[in-house]
Amino acid sequence: MQELPKIVLDRLREDRxxxxxxxxxxPEADLLTAFVEHSLAxxxxxxxxxxxxxxxxxxxxxxxxxxxxxxxxxxxxxAPVRNRWFNWPALRWGVVAAGIIAVASIxxxxxxxxxxxxxxxxxxxxxRNETVTTAQRFQPSPGSFEHQxxxxxxxxxxxxxxxxxxxxxxxxxxxxxxxxxxxxxPKSYPMPGGALPGRAVGGPIGGVAGSGFAPAKGxxxxxxxxxxxxxxxxxxxxxxxxxxxxxxxxxAATVATAxxxxxxxxxQNQKELxxxxxxxxxxxxxKAKAPTSLEATPxxxxxxxxxxSIISSLETSSAVVSASPSWTIxxxxxxxxxxxxxxxxxxxxxxxxxxASASKGNxxxxxxxxxxxxxxxxxxxxxxxxxxxxxxxLDSEVWAGGSGAVxxxxxxSGAHWVRVLPSLAxxxxxxxxxxxxxxxxxxxxxxxxxGEVWITADNGQTWSLQP
Amino acid sequence: xxxxKPISAAVQSAVSELLAELHGRSGCEKFGLTRENFSAILCxxxxxxxxxxxxxxxxxxxxxxxxxEELALARACAAGSDPAWELFLTRYREKLYxxxxxxxxxxxxxxxxADSLYxxxxxxxxxxxxxxxKLASFxxxxxxxxxxxxxLAQEFVNRYRRTRRLVSLDExxxxxxxxxxxxxxPVPPADSRLESATDAALAALASEDRLVLAAYYLDGRTLAxxxxxxxxxESTISRKVDKxxxxxxxxxxxxxxxxxMARRQAEEALxxxxxxLRIDIRASLAQENQAxxxxxxxxxxxxxxxxxxxxxxxxxxx
Numbered sequence: 001m002q003e004l005p006k007i008v009l010d011r012l013r014e015d016r017x018x019x020x021x022x023x024x025x026x027p028e029a030d031l032l033t034a035f036v037e038h039s040l041a042x043x044x045x046x047x048x049x050x051x052x053x054x055x056x057x058x059x060x061x062x063x064x065x066x067x068x069x070x071x072x073x074x075x076x077x078x079a080p081v082r083n084r085w086f087n088w089p090a091l092r093w094g095v096v097a098a099g100i101i102a103v104a105s106i107x108x109x110x111x112x113x114x115x116x117x118x119x120x121x122x123x124x125x126x127x128r129n130e131t132v133t134t135a136q137r138f139q140p141s142p143g144s145f146e147h148q149x150x151x152x153x154x155x156x157x158x159x160x161x162x163x164x165x166x167x168x169x170x171x172x173x174x175x176x177x178x179x180x181x182x183x184x185x186p187k188s189y190p191m192p193g194g195a196l197p198g199r200a201v202g203g204p205i206g207g208v209a210g211s212g213f214a215p216a217k218g219x220x221x222x223x224x225x226x227x228x229x230x231x232x233x234x235x236x237x238x239x240x241x242x243x244x245x246x247x248x249x250x251x252a253a254t255v256a257t258a259x260x261x262x263x264x265x266x267x268q269n270q271k272e273l274x275x276x277x278x279x280x281x282x283x284x285x286x287k288a289k290a291p292t293s294l295e296a297t298p299x300x301x302x303x304x305x306x307x308x309s310i311i312s313s314l315e316t317s318s319a320v321v322s323a324s325p326s327w328t329i330x331x332x333x334x335x336x337x338x339x340x341x342x343x344x345x346x347x348x349x350x351x352x353x354x355x356a357s358a359s360k361g362n363x364x365x366x367x368x369x370x371x372x373x374x375x376x377x378x379x380x381x382x383x384x385x386x387x388x389x390x391x392x393x394l395d396s397e398v399w400a401g402g403s404g405a406v407x408x409x410x411x412x413s414g415a416h417w418v419r420v421l422p423s424l425a426x427x428x429x430x431x432x433x434x435x436x437x438x439x440x441x442x443x444x445x446x447x448x449x450x451g452e453v454w455i456t457a458d459n460g461q462t463w464s465l466q467p
Numbered sequence: 468x469x470x471x472k473p474i475s476a477a478v479q480s481a482v483s484e485l486l487a488e489l490h491g492r493s494g495c496e497k498f499g500l501t502r503e504n505f506s507a508i509l510c511x512x513x514x515x516x517x518x519x520x521x522x523x524x525x526x527x528x529x530x531x532x533x534x535x536e537e538l539a540l541a542r543a544c545a546a547g548s549d550p551a552w553e554l555f556l557t558r559y560r561e562k563l564y565x566x567x568x569x570x571x572x573x574x575x576x577x578x579x580x581a582d583s584l585y586x587x588x589x590x591x592x593x594x595x596x597x598x599x600x601k602l603a604s605f606x607x608x609x610x611x612x613x614x615x616x617x618x619l620a621q622e623f624v625n626r627y628r629r630t631r632r633l634v635s636l637d638e639x640x641x642x643x644x645x646x647x648x649x650x651x652x653p654v655p656p657a658d659s660r661l662e663s664a665t666d667a668a669l670a671a672l673a674s675e676d677r678l679v680l681a682a683y684y685l686d687g688r689t690l691a692x693x694x695x696x697x698x699x700x701e702s703t704i705s706r707k708v709d710k711x712x713x714x715x716x717x718x719x720x721x722x723x724x725x726x727x728m729a730r731r732q733a734e735e736a737l738x739x740x741x742x743x744l745r746i747d748i749r750a751s752l753a754q755e756n757q758a759x760x761x762x763x764x765x766x767x768x769x770x771x772x773x774x775x776x777x778x779x780x781x782x783x784x785x
Contacts, residue, residue, distance in 0.1 A: 004684050004712050005737045008719065011665045012681055029617040033609030038698050039532055040608070044516070046674065053677035057624050059686055059696075064570045064620035065613065066695050091702070 026058055027051055036062060324395050325413055333387030335400050337414055350386070350400065350408045350417040390436040390446075397441045399460075401433030407446070409460055422446065422454045422463035429454055429463070478513045481526035482506055493535040498543030498551040508542050509533075512606045538607030545590070545603035559615060566616045570623050580626075584619055661736050664722030668715050676711055683708050 004012075027035075027048050034040045035048045052059050325337040328345065336345040388402035398414050401407040407429070408417045422429040431450040438444035445466070446454045453466035486506050495505050509530060517529055543551035563584065568577040590600035605614055669677065675697065682688045682696065683704075690708070694701040716737065723733035 004680070005716060005719070007661055007665050007737065008669070008715055009684055011662065011669055012677070013685055028604070029614050029621060030604075030606045030608045033613035033617045035609075036696065036698070037609045037613055041529075049678055050674040053674045053681055056681075056686060057628075059678070059682055059688075061617060061620040061624050062696055063682075063686075063688060063692050064623060065566075065616035066692070067613065067616070068565065068569060 026055065032058065032062055032065070036066065324393060327391045327393045327398060327400070327414075329388045329391055329400075329402075333389065333402060335388045335391060348414050350410075350419075390433055392436045392438055392444075394438050394441055397438070397459075399436045399438060399444065401436050401446060403432045405429050405431060405433065405448075407433055420460050422456070422460075424454075424463055424465050427465060474510045474514045475517075475519055475521070475526075477521060477523040478510060478517060478526045481523050481530055482509045482513065484523075485509075485527065485530050489530065489533075489535045493539035495539045495543070497554075498539060498548040500539055500543050500546070500548070504542075504546075505539065508538065512538070515606065516608070533607040534610060535607060537611035538605065541602040541605040541607075541611055544588070545600035559612065562612060563615055563619070567619050570616075570619055580619060580623055584615070584622060587618075660723050660726045660728060661719070664719045664726065667722050668718035671718070672711070672715075676707070679704060679707055680711055680715075 031040065031044065031048055035045060035052075040048065052062065325339045326342055327335070327337050328342075330336055330345075330347075335348045335350065337348050338345045386402065386406055387404075388400050388406070390402065391398065391400040393399070393413075396411060396413040398410040399407070400410075405421065405428075407420045407422065409420050410417045429446070429448060429452070431448040431452070433446055434449055435447035436444065437446075442459050443457050444455070444460070448454070454463045455466050456463050483506070486502065486509070489509065490502055490505050493500075493505065495501070500508075512533065513526055513529060517526060521529075540551055540555060544555050564577065564581050567581040567584070568574065571577040571580050584601075587601040590598035590603075601618065605611060609617075672680075679693055679697070682693045683690070688696075690704045691701050694704040697704070719737055720730065720733045723736060724730055728736070
């Protein structure tokens with residue numbers, strides 16, 4: 001800032017002294033306040049300005065009484081050092097520099113996002129791709145259509161990923177996982193007996209098994225577990241739920257065919273694994289496991305086309321057997337569930353559960369980076385606006401609600417969701433849902449941020465407003 | 468409050484016209500202020516600030532800019548209404564203390580400052596056997612919160628001035644270093660032409676410009692503080708200070724040239740200032756202090772008798 005010549009400062013100061021000589025009354029507190037708050041008429045304001053220009057004390061009072069918006073500025077201002085940074089040239093160059101930095105960082109972020117996306121998508125797609133190739137040998141199931149359509153687009157990427165992955169043993173593991181999930185993709189092949197132990201094992205891996213379509217779960221987890229690295233190995237030793245499951249399953253005949261199918265497929269998987277030069281330890285696990293599942297197969301290995309009825313029966317059975325997950329909501333309002341008593345949590349997207357679970361197969365045991373990437377991708381898929389605040393679960397019945405009257409209901413532990421909008425005559429539930437309570441599947445109540453309480457006595461079909 | 472101004476007819480009619488609306492807005496009922504009380508308050512405020520010649524429209528506009536709700540609250544407190552005090556305390560107790568802390572910058576001093584203000588607000592000073600609360604002087608021109616801060620700041624500055632008069636000379640010297648703002652520096656003997664040219668240049672400035680210069684250069688305020696004082700952006704003040712400093716320099720030189728100085732000579736005269744003389748002055752100042760330790764004035768001031776002695780005396784007598 002420009003220096004004032006000393007003489008000018010002195011005369012400026014004397015100006016004040018002359019005022020004191022006149023002994024003009026200081027403006028009242030009212031006027032000084034109104035001056036700072038700009039509520040004075042022009043004439044009055046001019047008078048106060050003139051006084052302030054001459055009176056140090058009143059200037060000090062006004063400065064001291066400034067509102068606290070910039071408390072920091074005031075405390076630091078006591079130092080008489082003047083900041084020369086606010087010179088115009090500095091500001092001008094600062095603006096230019098800030099602009100360049102902004103453009104560069106935007107570019108960087110965009111670039112990073114793009115590469116991240118392709119990296120995360122690639123392993124998933126590879127997995128699906130392989131899936132399709134194996135699956136094609138079988139009866140094509142409804143679930144595999146989407147994979148087939150994806151296939152042509154991804155071959156290029158797949159090669160790229162392979163190259164990248166091969167020197168890294170961890171990446172190979174994730175490849176193995178993909179192969180594992182491959183066998184799972186013909187989702188509609190029912191195999192309750194085999195599937196359920198797999199499910200029990202699959203759960204701890206990272207909640208993989210819990211996600212997505214009920215029928216696919218068991219198979220996915222089972223095969224994923226077989227091909228997965230040693231850390232899941234020990235869990236095979238104790239498949240307690242398998243017995244339970246076997247007991248519960250009445251239709252062993254259908255199961256038999258299905259199981260034989262799967263074991264066939266497993267053998268094929270093994271072959272593939274070996275041909276891909278798996279690390280020795282892992283192939284051992286695979287080898288060790290394969291015979292057990294073969295032994296477990298009660299029937300012959302005749303290949304049958306599966307009928308829809310079987311699929312549906314399996315769907316129900318696996319849904320019933322599946323352990324009810326625990327539910328929670330993250331601090332950012334994301335709905336999450338856990339199949340292993342809270343050791344690992346997975347985000348649940350009520351809109352695209354299917355999508356999320358389809359890519360889940362690769363997740364178990366995959367290296368951390370892939371997990372993180374996947375999360376990112378899923379976040380993008382998820383609706384950002386949905387913020388959950390309350391969740392309650394009774395066995396497989398799950399209710400989740402949150403901001404903006406968002407209320408979802410699932411009857412199958414979160415595999416499928418239906419949006420519910422409680423309404424009564426002309427009133428509709430608005431506001432944020434803060435509390436959900438269900439005493440049994442039929443009776444429940446919901447409290448909103450507006451203090452309304454909605455009650456249902458028929459599993460959410462009709463609602464009434466508690467007075 | 469004791470504005471003995473007669474209430475003009477224009478003001479009275481404007482008040483009666485707007486009374487219903489303003490009374491409704493003020494929420495007087497809560498505090499037990501009747502319509503008549505409120506009408507009297509409005510008349511008093513309007514009479515205090517409006518010139519006698521103001522017509523009804525002006526009075527109307529004025530009344531509408533008042534913060535009637537806060538005015539009613541303050542006056543009800545002054546009248547001793549319990550619900551009003553309750554509301555006042557819930558609204559302002561914490562803020563008042565925070566402001567005191569910001570002003571005094573130290574906890575115990577802040578408590579002291581706030582307590583003494585509370586005493587005044589409750590009305591400890593007895594006048595004709597009547598307790599008069601300081602809140603009775605609030606007129607609703609600005610916000611009550613801002614008013615409280617200003618009153619605190621006034622109290623603080625007064626107190627500072629009072630204590631300054633009581634402290635010993637040694638402490639005063641230290642204080643002078645600590646509080647740079649009101650420090651009157653010795654004025655060097657200057658060319659009379661330079662003085663008159665400077666005065667003319669300063670007088671030509673708008674009062675707002677002089678305020679900016681004084682706050683920035685004399686009080687050592689930051690640009691941000693000056694900007695907030697005037698309610699403009701900091702960069703505006705930054706540009707303004709720069710521009711004014713250049714302008715003043717140019718004008719002073721031009722003024723001296725008009726009085727027959729060559730440009731070069733004028734520019735030199737402007738640059739030759741205390742900096743060259745300071746060493747001498749400092750040395751003589753020290754002597755002066757020893758010679759007259761009980762002068763009661765700041766060391767430097769009397770040394771140069773050029774400072775108008777009358778005004779200086781008046782100032783300390785404030």
